[in-house]
Structures are given as structure tokens and as C-alpha cells.
Amino acid sequence: MNTAATQWRRGLVVGKFCPLHRGHMLVIDSALAACDEVIVISYTKPEFAGCGRALREAWLRALYPQVRVLVLDDTSLAALQGGATAVRVPHNDAPDAEQRDFCGWLCLDVLGVTVDAVFTSEDYGDGFARALSAYFAARRGPGAAVEHVCVDRARAQVAVSGTAIRADPHAMRALMHPLVYASFVRKVCLLGGESSGKTTLAAALALELNSVWAPEFGRELWIEKDGALVFADMLAIGRTQLAREQALLPHATRWLVCDTSPLTTLFYSDAMFGHADPALRDLAAQPYDSTLLCAPDFAFVQDGTRRDEGFRQRQHAWYVAELTRRGLPFTLVQGTPAQRLAQACARLAAT
Known part of the structure; x- marks a missing residue:
């Protein structure tokens, strides 16, 4: 009124x-x-x-x-x-x-x-x-x-x-409210085992696309709590990750780069606690318009928060198996950072 x-x-x-x-x-x-x-x-x-x-x-x-x-x-x-x-x-x-x-x-x-x-x-x-x-x-x-x-x-x-x-919502974005424009932004998800260059690629890809990226909240919380995560943190991580993506969509350009997804949190929940909250499993089904999987093809770097090379290989294998089981197409990016960036850009241009 x-x-x-x-x-x-x-x-x-x-x-x-x-x-x-x-x-x-x-x-x-x-x-x-x-x-x-x-x-x-x-x-x-x-x-x-x-x-x-x-x-x-x-x-x-x-x-x-x-x-x-x-x-x-x-x-x-x-x-x-x-x-x-x-x-x-x-x-x-x-x-x-x-x-x-x-x-x-x-x-x-x-x-x-x-x-x-x-x-x-x-x-x-x-x-x-x-x-x-x-x-x-x-x-x-x-x-x-x-x-x-x-x-x-x-x-x-x-x-x-x-x-x-x-015809081109991205070129005409100024003529839409950011909330409306956000509906035309697509999301690319980056997955990868520990020390696989995922975050480095996420930042570089967002810069190349003149867009923004959603950092990995789970890693931030792990550092904040010195690795002492509890089971309830898993669902909170998944929800916060998706909330970050939603908040960033109006500020992205064409693509929002997502450094991980609730699928990663699902992996850690099973690995750390042997089970996962059903609500987290639902979040892990969150669709993305493109998925890039970073190959573990360079020397493992221990930064004090990671496990080891064996765990990295196990995580990579789980991603391959899980994405395949879910029928979700993905692109394996590998090589130097420059090569990975070129592969990622080519994939998005073809999507």
C-alpha cells in the first residue's frame, strides 16, 4: 500500500x-x-x-x-x-x-x-x-x-x-537489476584433491573472465578451527558454500567461478566421520553448468594443513568415480598453470 x-x-x-x-x-x-x-x-x-x-x-x-x-x-x-x-x-x-x-x-x-x-x-x-x-x-x-x-x-x-x-544478456546487463542478471550467470565448479592447483586456477580463471570467484569456505573453517572440525560443521560448510555462490552471482560476468562445491564436503564428511548428513547429500547434488577436475600431476606441496600424496590420489579417484556415477560430465585440466587456464577457458567457450 x-x-x-x-x-x-x-x-x-x-x-x-x-x-x-x-x-x-x-x-x-x-x-x-x-x-x-x-x-x-x-x-x-x-x-x-x-x-x-x-x-x-x-x-x-x-x-x-x-x-x-x-x-x-x-x-x-x-x-x-x-x-x-x-x-x-x-x-x-x-x-x-x-x-x-x-x-x-x-x-x-x-x-x-x-x-x-x-x-x-x-x-x-x-x-x-x-x-x-x-x-x-x-x-x-x-x-x-x-x-x-x-x-x-x-x-x-x-x-x-x-x-x-x-540476444545477449551479458552485454545488456546494465538494463537489468543485478538480481535479474544473476539468473543468466552460469556456474563453473572446480574440483580437485589437496594440492592440485584448484584455488590457483579459480583465481586465475575469474581474472581471465573479468568475473568473481567463490573461495572454499571449508578450508577457511579448517584453518580457523585448526583442523578440529566436528560432524555438524560439514552441513554448515555445504550451506555456506552455496550461500556464497548465490551472493556472488549478481557480481559475476557470464561465469561465476566456484572453488569447490558441497560434493567436496561430502567426500570429507565420509572420510572424516564415516557418514554424511542426508541434507548434505542433497546439497551435493547441486548442479553446475560446467565442472573442471584438476589433475594431481605435479609434486605434492605440504602447507601444514594437508594430508599426503596418497590421500590426494584417493580423493582424485573418488571425484572421477563419483562424477561418473552421477552422470556429470567433467573436463580434466592438467599441466602447468598456464596450460590449465587455457584448457579451462576453451572448455567454457565451448559450453
Whole structure:
């Protein structure tokens, strides 16, 4: 609810939001400034890759918790109808009249409300407002006309195109909120036994990609506790590692480099305690877009926190077996640091 002086009681914004960008946000923000309540409806048929219903809803709810959000596809719409499919989401190429009646039906029959204003940045807004006025009048009797508020039609404030963003979201990242851009960042996971050059490669790869990397929390905690880890630390390590990745995604560029994953923590839990928390096993199934396994092909370096060469070989063999068992493709990187970096970059460029 907007506590400032407002012009309308309830405003409506409708869009595909594929993806949600700063132009859309300007329209929603304008509605929030002018209305006591704002409804945002999103649907598209067909869906656009990387902009699925659940993701669009997550963006809107995270950025606009004060807005009444309705994000639909045929499955969710059928659920709202008790499993029936009497009304389905219109195709994007459906006539304007069908799209407008659908929005009117959503307002009255799904949300149980009418709106006083519709906010767009398009020429169709005037016709949309007139159609909603007629739809509401036909169903509920004459009332005040729905007004159209056009926001930045000339794209003078935000020069943006959803098509251009979908074509290269990384080049257009400035036109998206960091939370939205984070959804387009892919994650590369680096695995390897102790003293296999994993952390060195992670830092170098992030620098090469002009991105950021998530350091290995488990190693930090091991040092902090002088190796005296307890069983409960294992799950905490896995959760913290994933939380770090999530926090860094909005700051990455194309790729977030992850120095280890909960799969490593699972290995240490089994090695140190003979078992693992089921919740940690679930975390270890966390998917990554690419996995690099560092080969133990240079002399073992003891830094005071590591086991020995035999343990390194055992850990490497476990990674190979476990990744294979899970059907997860991985790339073995080996050789000098420069060679490993070149192999990693080539793998990501091909992914």
C-alpha cells in the first residue's frame, strides 16, 4: 500500500517480462507512485528460454513484495481453475481483443477486482484501457472508465529492448537489476584433491573472465578451527558454500567461478566421520553448468594443513568415480598453470 498521495486506487501492469528489465521496472514504479495498490500480471505463450514462469515470478516477488503478482502459464492457470482448462493462456500472436478479455477475466474472476488505471509504455495502452472499461461495465455495470497512463513511450528514460537483452544478456546487463542478471550467470565448479592447483586456477580463471570467484569456505573453517572440525560443521560448510555462490552471482560476468562445491564436503564428511548428513547429500547434488577436475600431476606441496600424496590420489579417484556415477560430465585440466587456464577457458567457450 502506497502511503503517499495517490491518484488511483488500483493500477494494473501487464507484460511478458522476458526478462524483467529496467523499462518494466520504470512502469511498475510509476504505478506504485500513483496508486494505492498495484497488480502485475505476466504471461507469455510460448515461453522464452531462460525466462520461465517460476523465474519471472521470483524476480517480481523479490523486487516488488508490495505488489499483487500473478504470473501464469497453462499449468498454473489450470490449477487456479481447480484443474480445469476452460480458459487457457492466449498465444502471443492472438488478437488484441482476446488478450484484453483474458486480462479482464483475470481481474474479475481470478483476482476479484477491477482496476482504475493501466500503466504501459506502448501505443496499445489506450485501446487496452477502453477494452477493460467495457469488459468491467458488461460484467458489473457502468462505472468509472479505466485510464491509461503511458510511461516513457519514447524510451527516453530507459532505452531498452527485451529482444536485445535476450540476444545477449551479458552485454545488456546494465538494463537489468543485478538480481535479474544473476539468473543468466552460469556456474563453473572446480574440483580437485589437496594440492592440485584448484584455488590457483579459480583465481586465475575469474581474472581471465573479468568475473568473481567463490573461495572454499571449508578450508577457511579448517584453518580457523585448526583442523578440529566436528560432524555438524560439514552441513554448515555445504550451506555456506552455496550461500556464497548465490551472493556472488549478481557480481559475476557470464561465469561465476566456484572453488569447490558441497560434493567436496561430502567426500570429507565420509572420510572424516564415516557418514554424511542426508541434507548434505542433497546439497551435493547441486548442479553446475560446467565442472573442471584438476589433475594431481605435479609434486605434492605440504602447507601444514594437508594430508599426503596418497590421500590426494584417493580423493582424485573418488571425484572421477563419483562424477561418473552421477552422470556429470567433467573436463580434466592438467599441466602447468598456464596450460590449465587455457584448457579451462576453451572448455567454457565451448559450453
